Amino acid sequence: MPETRKMICCKCNKELEMIKTDFSYLGHSFFTEVPKCPECGQVFIPEELARGRISEVEMQMEDK
Ligand SMILES: [Zn+2]
Numbered sequence: 001m002p003e004t005r006k007m008i009c010c011k012c013n014k015e016l017e018m019i020k021t022d023f024s025y026l027g028h029s030f031f032t033e034v035p036k037c038p039e040c041g042q043v044f045i046p047e048e049l050a051r052g053r054i055s056e057v058e059m060q061m062e063d064k
Contacts, residue, residue, distance in 0.1 A: 012039035 007016040016035035024030075025045065035044045 007035045007044060009037035009039060009042060009044075011042065012037055014039045016044060 008014065009016060014037055016037055018033050019036050020031070020033050021036065021043070022029050022031040036042070037044075
């Protein structure tokens with residue numbers, strides 16, 4: 001069974017749409033494709049993004 005990338009908003013129970021957007025996280029902005037809920041507009045940060053760029057940002061912040 002192929003791995004499904006579908007994500008569901010836990011609040012609205014709606015399927016998230018992949019949209020290119022810029023969003024900010026911890027004061028840094030990213031322009032990337034992220035899953036977003038069409039209902040409430042909540043943006044979900046993918047795990048690989050959180051482990052990649054964003055964890056770098058977090059490490060930089062912890063460093064100071
Ligand atoms: Zn939602």
